[in-house]
Amino acid sequence: MINQSLSSSDLSACTTVAVDLAKRVFQVAGEDALGQVLYEERIKSREAFYTFLCQLPPEVVVLVETGPGAQAWARQLQGQGNLARILPARLVANHRSGAKNDRNDALAILRAGRDSNIAAVPIKSAAALAMQALHRARQGYIRRRTAISNQMRGLLLEHGVTLAQGDVAISQTIPRVLEDATQPLPDMLRELIDELLGEWHHMGERINVLTGRLETAANDDKTAKRLMTVRGIGPIIATALLAKQAEPERFSNARMFAAYFGMVPEQNSSGERVRLGKMSKRGDGYIRSLMIQGAHSVLRQVRPDSQQPDDLRLLRWLGRLGRKESAVRLANRNLRIVWALLQNEQTYRRQPGNGQVAISH
Missing domain, CATH: 1.10.287 (Helix Hairpins)
Structure with a gap:
């Protein structure tokens, strides 16, 4: 049985609280460690919602979905010691049961919070x-x-x-x-x-x-200047990556980082048969578009008679894959390099040897 009374005892028993955000009305749902919903409330003003957040115990995790105001409320929660998680609204919708309304949205956020496959959106400065x-x-x-x-x-x-x-x-x-x-x-x-x-x-x-x-x-910005040492990354792309604050340490490898921006093939595999399709186009479409545009600019400047190892690689791609697919492949490679550069203070430099490597100053 769901208790909808504003009882502090019910709230204190909750380990996770989900909030469906709006401009003035906030739907709140809370559950315990076993996933049982113990608390529900509809808060009808921003002032009352702010007071509600201030009264939360520090061990309570607060879940919201992406949308206007999510970043501001998440920073407010971080400042008072609560763990805040912003979940992608598109993935939260997959957990909604029943008609779309504020109450079902809040419950869907709770269910999405228990899904370990959903990565939270970074809380930005x-x-x-x-x-x-x-x-x-x-x-x-x-x-x-x-x-x-x-x-x-x-x-x-x-x-x-x-x-x-x-x-x-x-x-x-x-x-x-x-x-x-x-x-x-x-x-x-x-x-x-x-x-x-x-x-x-x-x-x-x-x-x-x-x-x-x-x-x-x-x-x-020192980090942006290091990113701009990669061919195909200029000031616009570098600042867009910084604004994204993708936190590369969240990704186990560079391929996962590229997949975060949808720069990997879509899969339709079953059993032992692996089928790779077109680019998945998941994640941030703006950065993905910028990366591909930057890759196209690099391909346009490659000289057919160049003997540089990296240019020879691009020429092989162009001859085998065509310009568009080569641009996607180069964009994918550049994102992997970005992941490596964001892990440390290294600078990317092209070398005349076996390929391109990132070396420190």
């Missing part, structure tokens, strides 16, 4: 969250700028005006088209395209400002 905010804002500007450019291309194409690929066509061709009186464009459309072009330029300026901030942060 305020500085890491600020770095993450820069990345998210920059990525948002990039998406909106791309949407505006596609919109301008589509609007002009409806009037028979085609544009080449790339930003140069937007920044140089569109102004000439708007100034050309021979183009069959209504004045209303010319005015609209001019406004969209101004917004497109403004988005580019914002992207450049945020990129400059991230580059400055990378050059001021």
Whole structure:
């Protein structure tokens, strides 16, 4: 029988407490060491929830799922001596029974907390969250700028005006088209395209400002500078990895670290038959995308006549696998190198011998 009274004795018997977070309403469920739910409560204000957390015994483990506010509450719990765990919301949903509501969500968090195969999300520092905010804002500007450019291309194409690929066509061709009186464009459309072009330029300026901030942060951070010694990792990727705070010591080897970002083949195996498919694409899609973009930039710069051992490896990959699969393989390799560099104070350097090794200063 579940006791829903606000009894301190019930709460004191709990070893684990799960909270379904919201902006103002918090659903709480607690269980003992045997997994029996002893406590449930619905808290209807942030102030009352803060008071509730402050009254928790230090040995109680608090579980929440990823979402807005999870990091802030987790740092609050850490500061007062409680162990806080943030569980991925996608995996918590697999443990939900019944309809989706706050009570079932809290109980699902409790069940997910007992699943040893679910790894908790790292609790980030305020500085890491600020770095993450820069990345998210920059990525948002990039998406909106791309949407505006596609919109301008589509609007002009409806009037028979085609544009080449790339930003140069937007920044140089569109102004000439708007100034050309021979183009069959209504004045209303010319005015609209001019406004969209101004917004497109403004988005580019914002992207450049945020990129400059991230580059400055990378050059001021010793760990980021060590990561940037790896081919294919620049300031944007280095700061994104730092903001992730993936805690490489949680992973038993470099392959598990790469798998955390979905950079390994998907498996569909049974018995003695091992079937490997396409990239699993699990984990942080933003960092995975950055790593593949960085790998593509490296492959574009490889000279066909190079005799460097690492370049020869890349050329073999290109000849056997093609450019896209080679980029994925290089991104996977770079993540494994990152795992090794984050374990110590070493710097990565390319060597003319049997391959690339990480050596200390």
